Amino acid sequence: MSVQEGIWFPRDYDQSRSEFLAVGKELGGEWESHAIESLGPQREPLTIDLLTLGDLQSPHCLVLSSGLHGLEAPLGAAIQQRWMRLCLREGGPPNLRIVLAHALNPFGFACQRRSDAENLDLNRAFLRRGEEHRGAPPLYKTLDPLLNPEAPPSGCDFFRLRAAATLARYGMKRVKQAIAGGQYEYPRGLFYGGKGPSEAQQILTPHWKAWLGASRRVIHLDFHTGLGRWGEMTLLAHPQLNSPWQQQAAQALGGPGVDRHREDAGAYEARGDFGLWCAEQAGEIDYAYFCTEFGTYSAVSVLHALRRENQAHFWGDRASPAYRHAKQSAADAFCPKSAAWRERTVLRGEAACLAAVAKLQENRLD
Numbered sequence: 001m002s003v004q005e006g007i008w009f010p011r012d013y014d015q016s017r018s019e020f021l022a023v024g025k026e027l028g029g030e031w032e033s034h035a036i037e038s039l040g041p042q043r044e045p046l047t048i049d050l051l052t053l054g055d056l057q058s059p060h061c062l063v064l065s066s067g068l069h070g071l072e073a074p075l076g077a078a079i080q081q082r083w084m085r086l087c088l089r090e091g092g093p094p095n096l097r098i099v100l101a102h103a104l105n106p107f108g109f110a111c112q113r114r115s116d117a118e119n120l121d122l123n124r125a126f127l128r129r130g131e132e133h134r135g136a137p138p139l140y141k142t143l144d145p146l147l148n149p150e151a152p153p154s155g156c157d158f159f160r161l162r163a164a165a166t167l168a169r170y171g172m173k174r175v176k177q178a179i180a181g182g183q184y185e186y187p188r189g190l191f192y193g194g195k196g197p198s199e200a201q202q203i204l205t206p207h208w209k210a211w212l213g214a215s216r217r218v219i220h221l222d223f224h225t226g227l228g229r230w231g232e233m234t235l236l237a238h239p240q241l242n243s244p245w246q247q248q249a250a251q252a253l254g255g256p257g258v259d260r261h262r263e264d265a266g267a268y269e270a271r272g273d274f275g276l277w278c279a280e281q282a283g284e285i286d287y288a289y290f291c292t293e294f295g296t297y298s299a300v301s302v303l304h305a306l307r308r309e310n311q312a313h314f315w316g317d318r319a320s321p322a323y324r325h326a327k328q329s330a331a332d333a334f335c336p337k338s339a340a341w342r343e344r345t346v347l348r349g350e351a352a353c354l355a356a357v358a359k360l361q362e363n364r365l366d
């Protein structure tokens with residue numbers, strides 16, 4: 001089998017979940033399926049699935065999670081699948097604690113939305129104790145009519161021209177921060193963090209620490225797409241996670257970690273960060289978290305597709321070609337059909353998993 005033939009991407013949530021369960025069963029370990037309240041497009045039940053492998057007492061732990069942003073799940077699930085199959089071929093998983101979380105936002109995966117059933121952007125929604133679910137960047141109010149038109153998607157509304165004019169007026173840095181920094185006041189808007197804990201957060205909170213077992217050192221790769229250059233991997237981490245272990249792990253994964261403040265990373269500072277929440281749940285241990293991004297199209301193209309999908313979701317006719325087109329272009333924006341993109345990203349993701357395992361296995365603590 002050639003490398004290309006070996007690249008597998010899920011067709012949809014159902015297929016992804018069945019393959020995850022099938023290969024997971026062969027690997028052994030323990031299963032947990034957590035149902036969410038919302039149903040899928042065919043009224044089918046949806047679950048967040050967890051597979052934990054290895055010794056609960058191991059001090060080293062690898063966490064691989066997919067689909068926090070539902071639409072972005074296919075690549076994360078493909079990397080999880082590839083890595084699990086590699087473990088099977090090599091006679092079992094490495095001697096570590098391993099936590100695999102499939103489809104943290106199953107509704108978004110099944111319904112081709114980045115956000116969850118309540119329109120929450122889950123990487124803006126994990127606010128911690130004492131943080132309030134309110135506020136929005138000052139510029140968001142100005143941009144709201146451009147970002148979130150209250151109308152079905154139409155073929156031509158000059159979005160790119162208007163986006164270019166907005167960028168020229170306010171500057172890339174301010175606009176990016178206003179759009180992607182997270183907002184808690186526009187429930188039908190993009191990058192909405194919600195008015196209370198998300199369903200995913202409520203499901204994960206009682207378990208996160210227990211899943212890690214006795215781990216004292218963790219590397220967590222949380223797979224995302226849509227940010228960065230075509231096919232390239234970028235490691236993002238919240239500035240507060242800048243520990244020596246985080247730095248060492250970033251080096252091992254193939255480059256320095258970049259934080260959301262660095263302009264050249266194309267990133268921004270966001271509230272409700274999932275990684276920060278994970279590390280806090282883990283307590284006083286070395287927790288290296290990476291929002292592991294793989295680039296697709298330009299930021300304006302990705303935003304255009306997201307905006308159109310949001311219009312279709314809230315204002316569109318579900319039976320219309322425009323609705324289907326909006327869904328398809330959103331899916332493509334976060335998981336291009338290009339065979340070259342798919343091969344490159346899956347192999348890069350697999351290499352990151354292998355590098356994380358190697359890093360966890362060197363200088364063992366036990």
Ligand SMILES: [Zn+2]
Nearest residue numbers: 069072224225
């Ligand atoms: Zn994402």
